[in-house]
Amino acid sequence: MLTTPTRRTHGIPLPWGNAYGLARTLLALGTAGTLAFSSTATLFRPVVTLGEYPLCKGMASGGAFCLVPRGQFDLLRWLCVAVLLLVASGWRPRITALPHAYISFSVFSGIAIGDGGDQITWILSLLLALVALGDNRRWHWRTPAPRTDDEPTSRATRFRALLGASAWTVARLQMAILYFQAGAAKLPHTEWADGSAMYYWANNSSFGFPEWLRPLTDLVVYSPVGMAALTWLPIALELALAASPVMSQRARWVLLPLGIAFHLGIALLMGLWSFALAMAAGLLLLLSPVGHHFPFLSPDRSRKRQTPSCAPASPGDASPATPEPAAAGLTSLTRLEAPSI
Template identity: 60%
Template sequence: MRRRTIILPWAAGYGLARTLLALGTLGTLAFSDSATLFREVATVGQYPLCRGVTGAGAFCLVSPDHFEAVRWACCLILVVAASGWRPRFTAIPHAYVAFSVFTGISIPDGGDQVTWILTLLLVLVAVGDPRRWHWQPQQPQVSEGSRRGTWALIGVSAITLARIQMSVIYFQSCVAKLPHAEWADGSALYYWINNYAFGAPGWLRPALNMVAENPVGVAALTWGPLVLEIALAAALLMPQKVRWALLPAGMLFHLGIAVVMGLWSFAFAMWAGLLLLLTPYGHDPRLPRIRRKPTPQAEPERAAAEEPLEEPVHA
């Protein structure tokens, strides 16, 4: 009988992605009151619409008089999910809140949709996570045997689906721009920077226009994102060292979008997606922590602890 191994997905890397997703939705709910989130949209109707599947959202289960109470209850769930406590128990409530926000608010953006999809997929990872906090290092539990291996396989499969989803998002984002003349001739970012609704804030616009009013500068601003998006779409076909190089580039790219266009919830969703797309399975980012300088005898043990754990699976 052959013996195979699979890397355990339960590490601080996927936990950081969960936290970013929760913080993005938390920002939307905490800094927007119910009158802003739920309003009438011309030709569509009063939100939440509560039609079909969307009627299962949290804001469809109560009257408008209780929207504020539900909003703050959702914020509490998101705070707990973002903290990393008991991912096995908080993953489903987190996904339900993400679904309720995406289907319930009157002005959702792409970040709300990405958040809902990724949180749903990460439920399959988190329900098999035995840790108290998703920041903790992986702890082997040999007593669980094949059951642990099954949950690990489900978790890795879910992260793989999330990676494919992110690749498709970046591919579609790049290809959808190409037929438009402004993107083809390199002038699109000039118009976006000066757009009344989504343009750069007043304090930043003069500096950006110094670049955008130069032919070479505006072409770089316009075509640079296209190159980065198609590279991220193809990241799964690249070696890991190239993915590491793409990670800070992608993070800065979405930070720029957030600063210029104000799409912060979108940035948090895409940062989480980039972590899932570009980091290895079972990655532990070694977040800063207070600890003593390790002794020479402890170095081999520390190196072994930092390697992704593998679970034997019999086939």
């Protein structure tokens, strides 16, 4: 007699797809770029009213650049770049998780030219470390091992899955709050309300649009309709991204390329490349299902699969063969029984 596996009502998604791996890679590349393409003298210098960076006060004193003499900053900077490139490669996420979070903290707390992207990177890399510590794959690009609903799992595995899924959820809430604050904070200001704010940003001495793009951007900047759209569309997109946790997954997939294009546009026009990479990583966590796996990023996606069958393996076998889930599917559909805590 064939039996049907008991349905588990208290399940959690497995978080170890390559979507979170791609987010880790983007975060690591952003920080590596900051360290590699900025000189030590630029990163660590005096700031008026604050002092010489790194300040090494309070919690910041635990940063890597506070633990070595100033003369060794160059060596430490390149060592951090090497570790970050290893993180970006996806090798052994369980091993590289904490070094990644520590370097992100050291850069955010230690450099004199930090921006919002460095803070976002530190927060997200810390949360993703909780996901990566439970990831026993050799590479974070690999297809997760398929599981069936009736396959027994250890208490440790259930706990690691719960910890990782919870950290991902907190990251999603963090990004939603960030976008809400970014959109809502603009509304009371006259320049954003009347559609002229981007005119002033375009001509800002520090973050203005690059000269080589001026022939193209001036067509928009000096057009009333173009300038209004350039000012109001980002607000609408930011508020939509803030509301994305309550939207359908179909709507989130529409918002993902729009959000990434938005931040790439900011990077191109204002030069904030590390910020763009940090926000793109945040968008992946905000808009992808927990544990999502992109099939086009899997190095082993061409591996042969067994043909699903519901027939018994042999005439004397009383149990049906269990279909193997396609590796290209969402790992968020694979559930684990939640531990009782």
